Amino acid sequence: MKRMAVVLAAGLGKRMKSKLHKVLHPVCGKPMVGHVLDAAAAAGCERTIVVVGHGAEKVQAYVGDRAECVLQAEQLGTGHAVLQADKLIGGEAGTTIVVCGDTPLIRPETIRAMLDAHERSGAAATLLTAVVPDPSGLGRVIRGKNGSVERIVEHKDCSEDELNITEINAGTYCFDNRKLFDALGKVKNDNAQGEYYLTDVIGILHEAGEAVAAYRTPDPAEAAGVNDRIALAEAERLMRERINRRHMEAGVTIIDPAATYIEADVAIGADTVIYPGTVLRGRTVIGEDCVIGPQADITDSVVGRGVTIRHSVLLESEVGDECSIGPYANLRPKSKLAAGCKIGDFVELKNASLGEGTKVSHLSYVGDAVVGRDVNIGCGAITVNYDGYNKSVTEIGDRAFIGSNVNLIAPVKIGEGAYVVAGSTITQDVKPNDMAIARERQVNKEGYAERLRARARAKKERSGQN
Helix, strand or coil, rough: CCCCEEECCCCCCCCCCCCCHHHHCECEEEEHHHHHHHHHHHHCCCEEEEEEEEEEHHHHHHHHCEEEECCCCCCCHHHHHHHCCCHHHHHCCCEEEEEEEECCCHHHHHHHHHHHHHHHHHCCCCEEEEEEECCCCCCCEEEECCEEEEEEEEHCCCCHHHHCCEEEEEEEEEEEEEHHHHHHHHHCCCCCCCCCCCHHHHHHHHHCCEEEEECCCHHHHHHHHCCCCCHHHHHHHHHHHHHHHHHHCCCECCHHHHHCCEEECCCCEEEEEEECCCEEECEEEEECCCEEEEEEEEEECCCCCCECCCCEEEEEEECCCCEEEECCEEEECCEEECCEEEEECEEEEEEEEEECCEEEEEEEEEEEEEEEECCCCCCCCCCCCCCCCECCEEEEECCCCECCEEEECCCCEECCCCCCCCCCCCCCCCCCCCCEEECCCCCCCCCCCHHHHHHHHHHHHHHCCC
């Protein structure tokens, strides 16, 4: 049976008090609607329709080709929103799940289980429910004497008895697709809000003699819609806990989960240890047997096996197996380390490729460079890559030795096995196995230090300084 999804993402989200459209607010590095789209896809939905309204262009730009978008030009309620998909899928045979774009905690497993239960039951509709201690503001599930679902009543329309019901509508539904759109044509707006409620479809189907089932989630968090910054922070907390638990169950050691931030799309290999203060973002991939942190900040980077990264920042970089980075290193975009490299304290790399076993141990800058294997770059050495207008490349061959406090003025090539003496400023290519010295010869002037001190004292006395 064909499975489809309708994602509701048209609301303004006034309570967020934000210029950013509500469903685009991120939870663990991904917009809320992105979590929902991922869940629908993972649950096997073949076709997804996103209903957009406020902020339509930005939402559509994010969705891209992951789903079809349809515009709800005027926000007249959830039933009216779903009806906008009629022209795209109204005539299709199959099952449609309707889910809100501001429910990032909905799991693919729950959607899949709900779809399976719905299709087994033969019901016209199945709604996701949850039992919560405080149902304030949420729609109540009204059941008949036999336990079947008769209708859903929105909080503002509840009687006193209905307000005491703790089983709430989670806002996610499965429908026989054709029966859904047929019932939507019968929904009226005679309610406190003057809106066309999707929830009224449940009552319409029940009165028509159709079976309406319910699937209760054991995790009430899946029902949580994000309508303000407080709820956003709570969703972030719950998602972080979920992500950290998933990694730990897969064999990752997280020393202090409460002090570790890992975004949704990060992958981590088994037997890696994550120390407190670590932040892993974007599509970062960490290999097995690594030690990450404390205080490592890694974004959209690929890290091999057996790597150690401490007190350092990596952005859009690649790190080979058995490398050591930090403390206080900064790998900027397009930095690439082959296996066994060592990047020490206060080293900065940018658009630099380093061969196997190369060491940049401390206080150096290597930018716009191609560096061979087993190269040693000494303390305070820099590639001078920018003249104020253009950036140029430095090339360093295998097994070259770059002494401390060396300036390599790009474009320049240092040959294989070459030796650049400490304190040199290199402006010309160095051939393989040559030694380059580019500094003034030392001159010692006997007794001249005292003459300098006397001159300084006299100047101070003339100026009247204390």
